[in-house]
Amino acid sequence: MRLLDAELIESLEFLPGQWLQTYHAPLLASASQAGQFVHVRTPDYSGLVLRRPFSINTVDRVGGRITIHFRVTGVGTAWMARMQPTQAVEMLGPLGRGFEVDPKSRHLLLVAGGLGMAGVRSLVDDALASDRSVTLLFGAASAMEVYPSSLLPDEVEYVVATDDGSFGHHGRVTELVPQFEAWADQCFACGPQPMLAALANLAAGRQARMGVARLGPRRGKGTKQAPPGSRAARRRAWLQVSMEQNMGCAVGACLGCVIMGVDGPQRVCREGPVFAAEEIRWEGWT
Numbered sequence: 001m002r003l004l005d006a007e008l009i010e011s012l013e014f015l016p017g018q019w020l021q022t023y024h025a026p027l028l029a030s031a032s033q034a035g036q037f038v039h040v041r042t043p044d045y046s047g048l049v050l051r052r053p054f055s056i057n058t059v060d061r062v063g064g065r066i067t068i069h070f071r072v073t074g075v076g077t078a079w080m081a082r083m084q085p086t087q088a089v090e091m092l093g094p095l096g097r098g099f100e101v102d103p104k105s106r107h108l109l110l111v112a113g114g115l116g117m118a119g120v121r122s123l124v125d126d127a128l129a130s131d132r133s134v135t136l137l138f139g140a141a142s143a144m145e146v147y148p149s150s151l152l153p154d155e156v157e158y159v160v161a162t163d164d165g166s167f168g169h170h171g172r173v174t175e176l177v178p179q180f181e182a183w184a185d186q187c188f189a190c191g192p193q194p195m196l197a198a199l200a201n202l203a204a205g206r207q208a209r210m211g212v213a214r215l216g217p218r219r220g221k222g223t224k225q226a227p228p229g230s231r232a233a234r235r236r237a238w239l240q241v242s243m244e245q246n247m248g249c250a251v252g253a254c255l256g257c258v259i260m261g262v263d264g265p266q267r268v269c270r271e272g273p274v275f276a277a278e279e280i281r282w283e284g285w286t
């Protein structure tokens, strides 16, 4: 984890109210993992003292650059949208635990809802760089909010769903998942919590739908289970979700980002933001 001044290189409003900003931050870029985030503070003269969390959207480790993707929702993000190249913000990161891809997984299904694209976008690049196939399902309210395919690598199969049917599949993005669940070795998702809860519900019934028998634990060698929340356990999970939560400190001290897990409270900034779906208590989020 580093605290550094990151210089803005480029700022682009690519959808109404949604911005993509590129920052020069070599130490951050070299250490980051897909699914991690940065905590950003605007300069003191802005009068905005609270930091804001942003997923690390893409990483250029050679060029020492990262991008973040955000929507203008208040004075802090409005200030950032007005920034000019060469201005800097203070960035703390990379923070949290990112996605754990099983080395054996070759086909990855990514599911993003709205701004959740920022949570999985970096994994697209990492997966393609390691010769994996990627299908990315994206859900938005309407065509006006669809993430442009021009900002994605050509190798990705990109499938869109809109709530009003103005582009792609008419309905929820989760309705597309059953078409790909047999093909996908693993699934990684980020978006609104009801979407993640629906995905967790789908994932829980996946093996039964595919006719896979549930075997009891094998005897002898190999019976040891990886502890829930460990890297090994998450790597074996079919569905990993990146949780979005308001954050205060982003380093595990304030408990402002706690969600309920099956084994008790979990800090999204420290134990997450990425969790195996079976670690979370989903009741009440559908």
Ligand code: FES
Binding pocket: 246, 247, 248, 249, 250, 251, 252, 253, 254, 255, 256, 257, 258, 267, 268, 269, 270
């Ligand atoms: S934001 Fe403070 S503990 Fe997570």
